[in-house]
Amino acid sequence: MSASMVMKDGRVARPDNMSVSNDAGGPRNQGRASLLVAPGEDLGESEGHEAGHGVLEMDGRLRATKHGRVNDNGTEIAIEPLRTAYIPRPSDLVIGYVEGCTNNIWFIDIGAPFNAILPMSLGPGKAAFGGTRSIMDIGEAVLCRVQEVEETHSSVVTMKGMGLRKIRSGNIEQVDPHLLGRLIGKGGKALRQLKEDTDCRIIVADNGRVWIDGEFDGIVSARDQLKAMSDDAKSIGVDA
């Protein structure tokens, strides 16, 4: 039902007479690199632009569907969300916790809406049928890679691959997944700096979990820096 059909002229809340839409380019033309938008905000005409993440094309115009910053790389307009859930993608490196197991499958919590499954054939080492718990017990942390994601979100992870293993030492921290870019920095600069400063081994997984291993003081310092970064990102206005 369209409100504009019933309402009197002039008072109608139609896209063409609303202040945000009057300017043809929408907020992306206001000359700032990273502009904050709210869901529903008009991002100008879709002509010549592709709708990226968090952007929807509606009636020849682009519309934001998420709360975040607008990224316009010339061809594609996307939104870098301020907060969002982790949705697994194939080949993501993730840190998961074993949540349960059957005779030949582990169920891994990877911080997504659904648990991933790790079949014994893709698990570490060799175990007899029924021996899953003797290799990896419930609550243990693993470094694994997303092998496959179905359209319905169920995913399969694998531990066959370089460096994929059970995590036995160190500390695991949680960072919002959209902040990973900031944590790693351009070309990995920020992460390298953090590793040097704290003298720790740090592995950043795509689901926002960060494994830190090293001397006690180094771990504490790395944790503090991660926390400071998260707090900083929550105060909007700071550039990502």
Added chain:
Amino acid sequence: MGGYGDVQMIDENGIRVDGRGPGDLRPVSIETGVIPVADGSARVIWGTNHAVAAVYGPMECHPRKIQRQDRAVLDVRYNMAPFSTTDRMRPGFNRRSREISKVTADALESVVLLEMYPRCKVRVEIEILCAEAGTRCVGLTAASVALAHAGIPMTDMVVSVASGKINDVVVCDLNKEEDNYGEADLPMGILPNSGELVFLQMDGDLSQAEFQQAWDYNMEAAMVVHQIMVDALKGGDA
């Protein structure tokens, strides 16, 4: 409604019991991030109404029987705190809260892109801490901001406002006295970017002209409240 027609709530100059004119809103303020453990949250203070909404998810859908293979389900729960009204509100789900939960879910379902999260559930909890007429509107508005704050994709935010009729005059955003002793109440859920309607209820009777006037008041007020919602999201967490 009715039966109290002799209570005068608006004077000859169009000034209402709380000093507002017929088209004026109560003061509205919105904050986000008030529940740090939730994925998204918002507090709306609208006149003396206080509503807090928290959003969790998308998460695995339980119970399994409500799960949908092609989209997510919205699990909306509207609740009034026992201390939110002058006579104690008996805790727990009741007929009224069930109705409001349902209409809120229906309104939000038309904007949230649920098909992006098949088999998932998004939990929306709305708690009314202090009630003074129009809590369903305040709750729905708070839920929209909380969903946006949680990063749930949606085509627009729902703004909800009510107008009504007191002493045969159509007025915007009824307060407690006007709601209790007035003649009609018309809450609406509006999508400010398209002017579309996702929620409409009417309590009492309005003529076509009065309905049009109430509609116009709601549309105008929705634009004002929408700006406050957007400012709250852009202003950062509390």
